[in-house]
Amino acid sequence: MVVTVADLLKKIKFDVIYSSETALKKEITTSDVTRPGLEMTGYLEYYTPERIQLFGMKEWSYAHNVIGDNRYDLLKNIVTEETPAIIIARGLSIPDEMIHVAKKRDTVLLQSSEPTSRLNGAITSFLDEKLAIRTTVHGVLMDIFGVGVLIQGSSGIGKSETGLELIKRGHRLVADDRVDVYQKDEFTLMGEPAEILRHLIELRGVGIIDVMSLFGAGAVMDYAQIDLTVNLENYEKSNTYDRLGNGETTVMFSDVAVPQIKIPVTTGRNVSVIIEAAVMNFRAKNMGFDATKMFEDRLSALIERNS
Incomplete structure (x- = not known):
């Protein structure tokens, strides 16, 4: 640049x-x-x-x-x-x-x-x-409860539609489709939109909409730190999904490891609500409240009593 x-x-x-x-x-x-x-x-x-x-x-x-x-x-x-x-x-x-x-x-x-x-x-x-050297990734970058969330997945899986639903729920759009990612320092990864796509979102069957015009200035941001990535993938019965939340994975961007959550997409699942819950749980874990550990402690106590 x-x-x-x-x-x-x-x-x-x-x-x-x-x-x-x-x-x-x-x-x-x-x-x-x-x-x-x-x-x-x-x-x-x-x-x-x-x-x-x-x-x-x-x-x-x-x-x-x-x-x-x-x-x-x-x-x-x-x-x-x-x-x-x-x-x-x-x-x-x-x-x-x-x-x-x-x-x-x-x-x-x-x-x-x-x-x-x-x-x-x-x-x-x-x-x-x-x-800083910038790399382009495909996805939607949102600010959800103050957490920068990069939503990724295969083409047509519903990333932009999920982003729109999150905007309607009061969260903010940073970038749609193309996210320019750069490393601010050793531990911090930032994302911003391409200038031509700033404040815009593309919806198949509708076209391009201006989020700032439709939802106001409070619905957009010019850049955000990327704290969490959410990967949307088609639900397959043969796949094994994390049901307890103790299988932590990360993805690398530049030299920064970012936590990743995989969410299976299928008919009837409200993906935007699930992402909101995932972000709140992510914040709770960072504050020291781990529901998975609490469940495991309760399970261990129950086994000990019954034995």
Whole structure:
């Protein structure tokens, strides 16, 4: 995914000191942010100019109090045509030499009143999310009781119809048919719709409907964490299904393992209600209330009494 300096400005509030049309279109290719410490002393052996350059109190103090007359020449070496942006944190004043360098290199110069560490974290978090590798999976992503549920299954099994029923029951649609999945961090998996399908759902025999127009803004979300996957499959008598709920399985997306529940679909089963119950049970287990363990404890106690 291409991320530009203009995209960063839409997400995080800055005061723009210098910009141009071409500078705003510069691509940001890494989520790493450099606070030029050693670089300020002239050591550029492992310098990475393609990163955003962030100046906090330490860097600002060194530039003001130590460098002196050589400030322009040093900043000219740090800021190159590859540098997407220079950011000054804490509302610190900006040296004239830095403005001249930004204009010379056609690099956006920004100022923020936020503390340096907080600003660094916000920028990195935004870029990590936007630059993450995305994979496309087939399914319907819903927010059910605050749990991100990815509903999957073979074509025509009723995923979109189940999603519509869940929307009518007060839950929220994130994506239908195509879900773009990316890993936010080591433990977190996120999903979002393709832009062309945002807020839309396809129903065979009806066509495409706009969920936001029909059910309101409260019926949709732009993205959600994927906490649970539900796999719908045609009921087969020969198959063995988990009846106690102690057969835990997971599926891998990127490097994140996500719990999976398999639900057999057959005439007369209200799949949306079953998914709601499965999600509530999933939340209860995460809170330490395990109905399966309670049943097994009661069964063990009953066997012990009768023996």
